[in-house]
Amino acid sequence: MPRRIPLSPQAQAVLSAMPSRRNVLRGSLAAGAFAVAGGALAACGTKGTNGNATGAQSEGPRCTTQDLSATERKVLFSNWPEYIDEDEKNAEIRPTLVAFKAKTGIDVEYTADINDNNDFYGKIRQQLAACQTINRDIVVFTDWMAATFIRNGFAQKFSPDKVATFAKNLAPSLRGRQFDPNTEYAAPWQSGLTGIGVNTGVTKEVRTVDELLTRPDLKGKVTFLTEMHDTMGFMLLSIGKDPGNFTAADFDAALEKLKGGVSSGQIRRFTGNDYVQDLAKGDIAACIAWSGDVIQLGFDNPKIKLITPDEGMMLWSDNMLIPVTATHASNAQALIDYYYDPKVAAELAAYVNYVCPVAGAQEAMKDIDPELAENPLIFPDAAMQAKTKIFMPLTEAQEKEYQGKFQAAIGA
Amino acid sequence: MAALLPTASAGGAVSAEVPVEPPAGMRRRRWIPYALLAPGMLWLAVFFVYPVVQLFMASLWNPAGSIETGYVFDWSWSNYADAWEMFHVQFLRSLWYALITTVICLALGYPLAYAIAIKGGRWKNLMLVGVIAPFFTSYLVRTYSWKAILSDSGPVVDFLKWAHLLGPDGRLLATEFAVIAGLVYNFLPFMVLPLYASLDKLDVRLLEAARDLYHGPVRSFLRVTLPLSLPGVVAGTLLTFIPSAGDYVNANLLGGPNTQMIGSVIQSRFLVVNDYPIASALSVMLMVTILVLVTVYVSTAGTDEVV
Structure with a gap:
C-alpha cells in the first residue's frame, strides 16, 4: 500500500513546522498580518468586491475568458500539501497525474500552495474581482470558502458534457449541497470527517463532547480546532442542535458552553493540524480531529483512534473549483472527470486516507487494499452516514459575526 | 538636511564676502545627497508611509461594511472603543509579557555579552557565532523545538516533577511560562548583540583606573561599565520589547487560549474574521502605544544624561 515511510521524530518536528494540509498557523506563514493587510487594504479601499451589495448569489464579474485548452494541452492545478498520491521514491512524481497525462496528453502543473482557505482566497480575490488571470485552472477550497467563492461569481460552471463521469459517480450525499444546488460549480476532491481523536494509551475511551469538556482526568489534556466550522459544529451537536440548520441564539448557547471549557482550563489549546504531534506524544489525551x-x-x-461521538460527526469537503479567468477550463474539467473514475479515486484514497467522494471507489479499493475498503472513515457506511452532519452555509455577514465571536472566545 | 550637504569641496574655500557663483563642479554635486537619499525615502514612502496611512484610514471605516459589500469611510472612532472593550485583556497581557521578556533578556544577556566582550579573548568570534547560529534556522522551527523541549513527557517537565516543583498534573506547555520562555529564547540575541557592540568598545584601562581610585568591583561596574554600555542597553531593550509586544507565534504555538497576545488577535481579525476596521484599530493602538512608551523611555533613559 502506498504509505509514507515513517520518519524520525526530529524530521517529523521539522516537517510539522512546515505548512501541511490544514495548517491553521495562518499568519506566521503568510508574511504576517501587516504585510497581508497592507496589500489588501491598499487595493481594497472602500469598494466591495461584490458588485451586488445584497450579498445574495450574484452573477459576479462578467469576465470573458478564452478557453485555450485545444491548443495548450495543460492544466494548472493548485491544491493543499500532502493531498495527492506521491511516488515513494520521488515526491515530485504523482502516479495518478502521470497516468492522466498518458491517457489524455494533458500536462498537469501541480502546485501544493494552498495552506489556508482565508490566506489563499485573500491572495487571489483582488485579481478575480478585476477579471485578471490567477494562473490557475483548478483551486481547492473547503465548503464554506467554496460557498464564498461561488457567491462572488468567481467560479466557472462545468459543461455537463465534459464532466459526465463526475455527474455519474459523485456520492449521493454530496449532490445538491446548499451552496451549489445544481452541482455545477464544485467537485469534491476529498471529503473528511471531524470526530474525536483519542490516544487510548493515555486515557480511557471518550464517547461524547461533554466528556471532553467535563471529565476531570482530561483536564488540560484536550484540544479543539481553531477551525470554527468544525469546533462549533460539535458544540451545536452537543447542545442538541443541528449544525446544518441553526439560529443565532443556538450559536450563542453553544459558544457559551465552549467558553465554559476554556475558562475552566479543561481545553488546553485550539489547534490547526499540529494536534497530530501532541496526540502522538500523549501530551493531549483527546481532541477534535x-x-x-x-x-x-x-x-x-494503533492506540490512537478516531471515535464517532454519540452526538454525531461533521462531514466537510474540499472542492475543486475552476476560476472564472482560467484559460484551460476544458482541460480542467477533463482532470476533474478523470478523478471521478472509481479506480483512480481508490488509488488516491488509498494514499491520502480521507473520505472518498466517488461512488464505486469502494469496489475498486478492494483490489488495492481490502482493509481500507472496509474502513467506514474512508467509505462511510449507512450507519456512519446517518451520523454525519454538514455545517450550514453562512452569508458573509453571518460568517463575520460568528467567526468574530468564536475567535474572541478562543482567545484571539 | 543642511548638514548633509557638502560644505567643503575642491572649491570649498570660497570666501563668504564674495558672493560668486559656486564653481560648476560644486553646483553639480549639490543634488547628490538627495539622490542618495531618494531610494530610501521612496522605499519608506511606498512601503511604510502609505500602508500606515491606509491602516489608519481603515481603522475609521464603518464597521457595518464587509469585504464583499465594501466599507464606508465615516470617521468611526468608536472602532477604537470597541477594540479596547473587546481585547484590552490581550493588549495589556502583550505589554506585560514583553516587559517580563525584556527584563529577563537583559538579566541573561548582559552577563553573556560582558563575558564575550571582555573575557572572550580568542573565543570571542566563536561565542558570537554561538549566539547567532540559531538564526540560521527558521523562527517557526525554533519555536516548534520548544514544544518538544517543554512537552509534558519531555525532560524539563520530568525534572520539575521529580523535584516537586510541578504537581503530578502540572505542565509547562500552554501556560504563561512557555510563552515567555519562547519569547526570551527568540529575542535574546537581539539583546546580546547591541550589548556586545557597546561593551566591546569599553576601554578596560578605565576599569583599571577605577580600581586605582579605590572603586570596588560593584562601584566600578555601576560607575564605569554600566554607563558606558547604556547605549547598548537602550538599543537591546528596544529591539527586544518592540517585537515581543507584537509577537504571536510564541503565543500561538506555546500558549493556550488564556495566554494569547494582541498579535494573534490582530492576525485573526484580519485574516479569519475579515473584520478590517477593528483589526486596523488594534494595529494602530499597538503602534501608538509602543511609540509613546519608547519615546518616554528613550528620553528618560537618554544615554547622555545618565552617568
Missing part, C-alpha cells in the same frame, strides 16, 4: 490525520497516526500507533 480530522479523519485522515488520525487514520495515518493509527498506522504507527
Whole structure:
C-alpha cells in the first residue's frame, strides 16, 4: 500500500513546522498580518468586491475568458500539501497525474500552495474581482470558502458534457449541497470527517463532547480546532442542535458552553493540524480531529483512534473549483472527470486516507487494499452516514459575526 | 538636511564676502545627497508611509461594511472603543509579557555579552557565532523545538516533577511560562548583540583606573561599565520589547487560549474574521502605544544624561 515511510521524530518536528494540509498557523506563514493587510487594504479601499451589495448569489464579474485548452494541452492545478498520491521514491512524481497525462496528453502543473482557505482566497480575490488571470485552472477550497467563492461569481460552471463521469459517480450525499444546488460549480476532491481523536494509551475511551469538556482526568489534556466550522459544529451537536440548520441564539448557547471549557482550563489549546504531534506524544489525551490525520497516526500507533461521538460527526469537503479567468477550463474539467473514475479515486484514497467522494471507489479499493475498503472513515457506511452532519452555509455577514465571536472566545 | 550637504569641496574655500557663483563642479554635486537619499525615502514612502496611512484610514471605516459589500469611510472612532472593550485583556497581557521578556533578556544577556566582550579573548568570534547560529534556522522551527523541549513527557517537565516543583498534573506547555520562555529564547540575541557592540568598545584601562581610585568591583561596574554600555542597553531593550509586544507565534504555538497576545488577535481579525476596521484599530493602538512608551523611555533613559 502506498504509505509514507515513517520518519524520525526530529524530521517529523521539522516537517510539522512546515505548512501541511490544514495548517491553521495562518499568519506566521503568510508574511504576517501587516504585510497581508497592507496589500489588501491598499487595493481594497472602500469598494466591495461584490458588485451586488445584497450579498445574495450574484452573477459576479462578467469576465470573458478564452478557453485555450485545444491548443495548450495543460492544466494548472493548485491544491493543499500532502493531498495527492506521491511516488515513494520521488515526491515530485504523482502516479495518478502521470497516468492522466498518458491517457489524455494533458500536462498537469501541480502546485501544493494552498495552506489556508482565508490566506489563499485573500491572495487571489483582488485579481478575480478585476477579471485578471490567477494562473490557475483548478483551486481547492473547503465548503464554506467554496460557498464564498461561488457567491462572488468567481467560479466557472462545468459543461455537463465534459464532466459526465463526475455527474455519474459523485456520492449521493454530496449532490445538491446548499451552496451549489445544481452541482455545477464544485467537485469534491476529498471529503473528511471531524470526530474525536483519542490516544487510548493515555486515557480511557471518550464517547461524547461533554466528556471532553467535563471529565476531570482530561483536564488540560484536550484540544479543539481553531477551525470554527468544525469546533462549533460539535458544540451545536452537543447542545442538541443541528449544525446544518441553526439560529443565532443556538450559536450563542453553544459558544457559551465552549467558553465554559476554556475558562475552566479543561481545553488546553485550539489547534490547526499540529494536534497530530501532541496526540502522538500523549501530551493531549483527546481532541477534535480530522479523519485522515488520525487514520495515518493509527498506522504507527494503533492506540490512537478516531471515535464517532454519540452526538454525531461533521462531514466537510474540499472542492475543486475552476476560476472564472482560467484559460484551460476544458482541460480542467477533463482532470476533474478523470478523478471521478472509481479506480483512480481508490488509488488516491488509498494514499491520502480521507473520505472518498466517488461512488464505486469502494469496489475498486478492494483490489488495492481490502482493509481500507472496509474502513467506514474512508467509505462511510449507512450507519456512519446517518451520523454525519454538514455545517450550514453562512452569508458573509453571518460568517463575520460568528467567526468574530468564536475567535474572541478562543482567545484571539 | 543642511548638514548633509557638502560644505567643503575642491572649491570649498570660497570666501563668504564674495558672493560668486559656486564653481560648476560644486553646483553639480549639490543634488547628490538627495539622490542618495531618494531610494530610501521612496522605499519608506511606498512601503511604510502609505500602508500606515491606509491602516489608519481603515481603522475609521464603518464597521457595518464587509469585504464583499465594501466599507464606508465615516470617521468611526468608536472602532477604537470597541477594540479596547473587546481585547484590552490581550493588549495589556502583550505589554506585560514583553516587559517580563525584556527584563529577563537583559538579566541573561548582559552577563553573556560582558563575558564575550571582555573575557572572550580568542573565543570571542566563536561565542558570537554561538549566539547567532540559531538564526540560521527558521523562527517557526525554533519555536516548534520548544514544544518538544517543554512537552509534558519531555525532560524539563520530568525534572520539575521529580523535584516537586510541578504537581503530578502540572505542565509547562500552554501556560504563561512557555510563552515567555519562547519569547526570551527568540529575542535574546537581539539583546546580546547591541550589548556586545557597546561593551566591546569599553576601554578596560578605565576599569583599571577605577580600581586605582579605590572603586570596588560593584562601584566600578555601576560607575564605569554600566554607563558606558547604556547605549547598548537602550538599543537591546528596544529591539527586544518592540517585537515581543507584537509577537504571536510564541503565543500561538506555546500558549493556550488564556495566554494569547494582541498579535494573534490582530492576525485573526484580519485574516479569519475579515473584520478590517477593528483589526486596523488594534494595529494602530499597538503602534501608538509602543511609540509613546519608547519615546518616554528613550528620553528618560537618554544615554547622555545618565552617568
